[in-house]
Amino acid sequence: METISFEEAAKAVNGQLTFADKNARIRGVSTDSRNVQNGDLFFAIPGEHFNGHQFIVQAIDDGAIGVVVSREHTLDLKGRSSSIIQVANTITALGDLAKYYRQKLGTRIIGITGSNGKTTTKEMTYHLLSCFSPTVKSQKSFNNFIGVPITIFEIENKHRYGVLEMGTNAPGEILRLSEISNPEIAVIVNISKTHLEGLGSIEGVARAKGEILENIRTGGVFVYNIDNPWCITIADRYKGKSVSFGFNHHAQIRCTDVKKKNTGYMITINGYLDVYIPIPGDHNINNCLASFAICYALGHDLRDLKDALSSFKLPSMRMEQQCIGNITVINDAYNANPESVNAALQYLGEINTRNRRVFICGDMLELGKESYQLHREVGEKVARLNIDALWTVGEHACDIARAAKLSGMPESRIMSFKEVADISASEINTLKEDDTVLIKGSRGMHMEKIIEKFREFFLKQELSHNCF
Ligand SMILES: CC(=O)N[C@H]1[C@@H](OP(=O)(O)OP(=O)(O)OC[C@H]2O[C@@H](n3ccc(=O)[nH]c3=O)[C@H](O)[C@@H]2O)O[C@H](CO)[C@@H](O)[C@@H]1O[C@H](C)C(=O)N[C@@H](C)C(=O)N[C@H](CCC(=O)N[C@@H](CCC[C@@H](N)C(=O)O)C(=O)O)C(=O)O
Ligand SMILES: Nc1ncnc2c1ncn2[C@@H]1O[C@H](COP(=O)(O)OP(=O)(O)OP(=O)(O)O)[C@@H](O)[C@H]1O
Ligand SMILES: C[C@@H](N)C(=O)N[C@H](C)C(=O)O
Numbered sequence: 001m002e003t004i005s006f007e008e009a010a011k012a013v014n015g016q017l018t019f020a021d022k023n024a025r026i027r028g029v030s031t032d033s034r035n036v037q038n039g040d041l042f043f044a045i046p047g048e049h050f051n052g053h054q055f056i057v058q059a060i061d062d063g064a065i066g067v068v069v070s071r072e073h074t075l076d077l078k079g080r081s082s083s084i085i086q087v088a089n090t091i092t093a094l095g096d097l098a099k100y101y102r103q104k105l106g107t108r109i110i111g112i113t114g115s116n117g118k119t120t121t122k123e124m125t126y127h128l129l130s131c132f133s134p135t136v137k138s139q140k141s142f143n144n145f146i147g148v149p150i151t152i153f154e155i156e157n158k159h160r161y162g163v164l165e166m167g168t169n170a171p172g173e174i175l176r177l178s179e180i181s182n183p184e185i186a187v188i189v190n191i192s193k194t195h196l197e198g199l200g201s202i203e204g205v206a207r208a209k210g211e212i213l214e215n216i217r218t219g220g221v222f223v224y225n226i227d228n229p230w231c232i233t234i235a236d237r238y239k240g241k242s243v244s245f246g247f248n249h250h251a252q253i254r255c256t257d258v259k260k261k262n263t264g265y266m267i268t269i270n271g272y273l274d275v276y277i278p279i280p281g282d283h284n285i286n287n288c289l290a291s292f293a294i295c296y297a298l299g300h301d302l303r304d305l306k307d308a309l310s311s312f313k314l315p316s317m318r319m320e321q322q323c324i325g326n327i328t329v330i331n332d333a334y335n336a337n338p339e340s341v342n343a344a345l346q347y348l349g350e351i352n353t354r355n356r357r358v359f360i361c362g363d364m365l366e367l368g369k370e371s372y373q374l375h376r377e378v379g380e381k382v383a384r385l386n387i388d389a390l391w392t393v394g395e396h397a398c399d400i401a402r403a404a405k406l407s408g409m410p411e412s413r414i415m416s417f418k419e420v421a422d423i424s425a426s427e428i429n430t431l432k433e434d435d436t437v438l439i440k441g442s443r444g445m446h447m448e449k450i451i452e453k454f455r456e457f458f459l460k461q462e463l464s465h466n467c468f
Pocket of ligand 3: 141167195334335336337364365366441442443444
């Protein structure tokens with residue numbers, strides 16, 4: 001972070017400032033006392049498990065030189081000295097300071113939203129842009145009112161690019177995130193039925209994603225998926241410059257050929273550029289096109305990027321393939337919604353495997369009124385594809401099992417569990433040598449815990465074999 005003064009910060013967040021040291025400058029921002037650095041301004045944030053106000057003293061002891069606190073909080077610094085900025089709402093203040101700080105930077109900001117593939121596209125874009133210039137990216141999937149500001153504070157003037165992920169599960173969130181980050185390139189990777197509980201309907205998802213254009217920089221570029229009808233509707237209304245990507249003939253960044261390779265794909269872009277993507281899943285071609293479209297929108301010659309993705313690795317829990325005992329496990333358990341489950345199922349249905357294809361699926365959360373129907377559709381798809389066994393986990397996923405059975409999948413191939421803990425060794429023992437098992441489910445389902453169970457099971461098996 002470039003240093004800023006306390007006066008600047010207090011003004012930016014509309015806060016009331018009490019000085020400890022008039023000469024001190026803020027050298028970083030933290031919301032977590034567990035990783036405060038010397039010179040940080042600590043924002044006390046209320047959360048799901050704790051309230052950051054409980055950790056103010058710890059933050060000061062660990063190097064924070066100032067704190068941003070809620071006016072409602074009665075402050076007791078237990079004898080410590082610190083500059084204090086009192087505000088109405090600390091999360092709003094965090095965003096306001098990031099907005100102010102962003103405007104001081106010369107960095108070109110890319111804001112990426114969409115229903116699926118934001119993190120992957122962000123990672124790919126970072127991979128490409130860092131070939132040219134110093135670039136900052138959001139950590140993990142830091143994409144909300146806390147994650148986006150934290151990323152912005154990591155940017156310094158030496159960084160030419162900042163690649164920010166923006167997520168939402170309620171109307172108005174992307175609007176605020178785009179206000180804070182004021183992107184020069186605004187990207188919608190795709191629009192599908194996700195977070196319907198807060199966004200209401202697919203129209204609501206489209207409206208929410210479209211909010212990213214409300215605060216695009218003057219002269220900025222909208223990068224969108226031309227294969228997605230909702231993105232086209234948004235692009236049609238947008239009056240500024242745009243760059244489209246996809247398989248559609250009209251795409252400016254168009255995939256003109258795909259060759260499947262053992263470990264990924266060789267794709268051709270615009271008929272002349274052969275790009276190797278060393279990762280599984282057809283959907284990742286889309287994410288790759290999005291990242292190339294971003295580089296094109298920024299004015300780069302795509303020929304310079306030809307080999308850049310050949311060393312790309314997916315973030316964890318996205319199509320993460322591993323051998324455990326005598327089976328292959330694909331961990332795609334970071335999250336789940338109808339579109340990403342479809343993409344994963346498609347992959348499982350087509351994969352080369354020496355034995356069975358097993359799909360283990362947990363609940364798809366936050367789907368609101370459409371949840372029942374959307375889970376049923378997954379079950380129907382499982383029955384249609386070459387899936388040999390289906391395990392479901394959770395009350396909603398049970399509807400996947402029922403629909404698969406009703407659509408003709410033999411009952412003997414289906415098992416349903418209330419929760420991951422209910423999966424025992426006897427069920428794992430039904431897996432056969434060389435089975436390929438794909439694991440998917442919403443974050444709240446923690447489906448990755450099944451992999452631990454697999455590991456324990458095969459380790460025990462190995463130990464017992466060694467005893468004889
Ligand atoms: C608030 C926060 O940052 N929490 C992180 C923290 O959680 P923890 O369990 O410790 O407790 P609290 O959240 O209750 O803590 C409150 C504050 O107290 C601080 N604190 C706590 C303990 C302590 O000893 N000292 C402290 O100072 C604490 O730091 C808080 O400020 O730690 C967890 C483990 O590291 C984090 O997981 C947790 O992070 C939360 C989830 C978070 O929002 N983090 C952002 C940086 C972020 O961007 N996370 C993304 C995922 C975001 C997401 O889910 N996005 C949705 C769409 C957006 C929906 C939006 N409406 C929303 O609700 O977020 C999507 O679909 O993509 C990520 O982690 O990848
Ligand atoms: N373009 C895509 N279309 C459909 N599914 C996708 C696409 N890209 C990624 N996925 C699937 O979605 C899951 C999450 O991927 P990724 O983290 O890139 O998406 P995201 O939109 O960032 O998710 P989140 O909002 O939860 O951070 C992965 O399991 C992946 O297989
Ligand atoms: C984890 C969060 N980014 C997300 O995608 N949530 C949905 C509901 C999920 O986990 O499927």
